[in-house]
Amino acid sequence: MELVTFDRDRDLDAAKRVWKEVGWVRSIGEAGWLADFLDGSDCVVARVDGEAECVVVCANGSIRYEEFPDTATDLSMCAVTAVTTSHVARRLGAARRLTALSLAEQAQSGAEVARLGMFDQGFYDTVGFGTGNYVNRFMFDPSQLKVTHPFRAPKRLTKDDWSVMRKAMIARKRGHGSCVVLPEGFSKGEIQHMESPFGLGYFDGSGGELTHFIWGEAEAENGPYSVEWIAYQTTDQLFELLALIRSLGDQVYSVHMQEPAELQFQDLIDKPFRNERSRRGSKFETYQSVFATEQLRILNLQSCIEKTRLQIEDIRFNLVLDDPVRDFVSDDHNWQGISGDYVVTLGENSFAESGNSPNLPTLSASVGAFSRMWFGIRDASSLALTDTLDAPIDLLEDLDRGIRLPTANSGWEF
Ligand SMILES: CC(C)(COP(=O)(O)OP(=O)(O)OC[C@H]1O[C@@H](n2cnc3c(N)ncnc32)[C@H](O)[C@@H]1OP(=O)(O)O)[C@@H](O)C(=O)NCCC(=O)NCCS
Incomplete structure (x- = not known):
């Protein structure tokens, strides 16, 4: 299987066939708008026997982080707008590997957060996404x-x-x-x-x-x-x-x-x-x-934390972050996910540094669960019950009190 950048001359007809097979269009003729849809987006395909059989599309944009309107920040967002595999290439790992490849490329080009609408819960968790709030x-x-x-x-x-x-x-x-x-x-x-x-x-x-x-x-x-x-x-x-x-x-x-x-x-x-x-x-x-039909994940931890402005007393903790996407990104990418040890400060001036401080409590989390907590989808204490997130009770309670964001509402479906 070849994972490559979409080549319009070579791959467009195959991409239309994929969309016909997954039922996104009723006929190949009806897929004429696909060329428009791909224009300006980043598209990668998996070719099997020389034909594009899996297509992943990402569009650039922004997503707002806003505790209060006067501290709102826009983060650079990669919108994953399509993940599709034809009938002849299912269960070969194409969709997961291409999604991971797209995330790596988007992160390297400056995207801070990725977001998508899920077909079901579970699949995108394996590349680090966490479930968004109810809509x-x-x-x-x-x-x-x-x-x-x-x-x-x-x-x-x-x-x-x-x-x-x-x-x-x-x-x-x-x-x-x-x-x-x-x-x-x-x-x-x-x-x-x-x-x-x-x-x-x-x-x-x-x-x-x-x-x-x-x-x-x-x-x-x-x-x-x-x-x-x-x-x-x-x-x-x-x-x-x-x-x-x-x-x-x-x-x-x-x-x-x-x-x-x-x-x-x-x-x-x-x-x-x-x-x-x-x-x-x-x-x-x-x-x-x-x-909850949407999911998001942090692509650049330092940058997301730096843009987080919370009107609270500083909360400081060690963060041990696990990012499952590393298993699906090939070695030739600089970005291999954001697993690692960090010291995080959340407050009016937030920041995250690599390392570990022996005097601070430790939060261990998957990137999906941490992204949910950071974005205010659920309290840390709630995520500790159903997602991969663990910390001493005092730290969980501090985070519950500190991160109180309005309900996220994307307002633009994709
Ligand atoms: C979803 C889709 C892209 C997956 O394509 P694929 O190339 O077969 O996927 P992969 O081979 O990379 O991954 C399949 C794996 O994900 C697993 N999986 C599928 N749905 C899952 C879920 N909800 N939770 C957890 N795992 C799931 C499969 O069991 C399989 O596991 P395995 O590798 O252990 O066998 C494909 O089914 C498709 O095109 N569906 C129609 C279009 C669509 O809905 N796209 C998604 C838009 S958000």
Whole structure:
């Protein structure tokens, strides 16, 4: 098996075949948008008998770390946007080795954190990822949204507006965990591949820029509709969008959408339990589902800790970090994961140095578990129960008290 950088002339048709086989497109012809999607991203392939049979794609971007808005920092992020193996190359270790190779290359090019949406829990743990927080998704009847905010007639958005929608996503209101995916091709590809899209928005920027919008799939006349992208710069704009969604309720019986970071969405739904029970099993059922579907890992420990600003008294400890990715990265990469012994200080000026201090308590953790703790996904004490993380009780309690971050919300799915 050959692990190499994607060569468009040589590998594009094979990559389309892989996506057909994994069911991401229904026909090779439909995979035309793949060329756009790959444009500007870093792609590696595993060739078997000279044909690309496994494709891994990473896009550069940023992810926000924010205890409070005035200390927010953006970290350079590698978004793993696709990991796919064809039917003839399964269980050869291609996906894991290519993902590890991508992480090494991205870390060497300056990415501080990697993030992805998982197909299931477990696989990416083997290359150092830790599970993110729960994400609330709602299927609701738009006519039952309790929103009285006024709204204006919106402008219609089409696939041709991918560039303005991308810009609005980048300029949107952001909080802890929010992501930006930079390559233009990523946005263009994602938008082109939608089958029955609908888009509505408002161009309120001082230069006429798109400020707030919704973009998604309209499955059938009465729905379900799904809102895939939503962007706004103020909560006033968010409520205008919600009022707009409500206005579709004369025709559309159900809308699927992720909970916006700012609010508890259930507050805005009239009689959520009556609706859920009476529509159970129907095409237009309404419900709330909660799963953790995203994962992240630190790629550069020193840099991530240095950018961590917590308004707390310093917490200092030894960190013994274990990074399983080392088993899958070939020796010719400088980056071999971040296993090692460190002395970490968390506070207003955080830093991590290599070494060990005999007078400090020790936290031992896998990189996935440590990444979860650092990003505020779960308390250290909770991770000690279900993940690979261990420390004396006093240190666990100090970390529980010290790392109190808002719930991470990526706001841009990939
Ligand atoms: C997921 C996928 C990429 C894996 O491809 P692959 O090349 O067969 O994977 P690898 O050979 O590198 O690894 C397979 C190993 O992972 C293990 N594995 C798979 N799912 C797992 C899980 N949820 N938890 C733990 N291990 C898992 C397998 O048991 C196998 O273990 P083994 O090496 O001990 O036999 C492939 O099944 C695929 O393309 N699926 C459809 C597209 C998709 O969902 N992609 C992921 C997008 S996030």
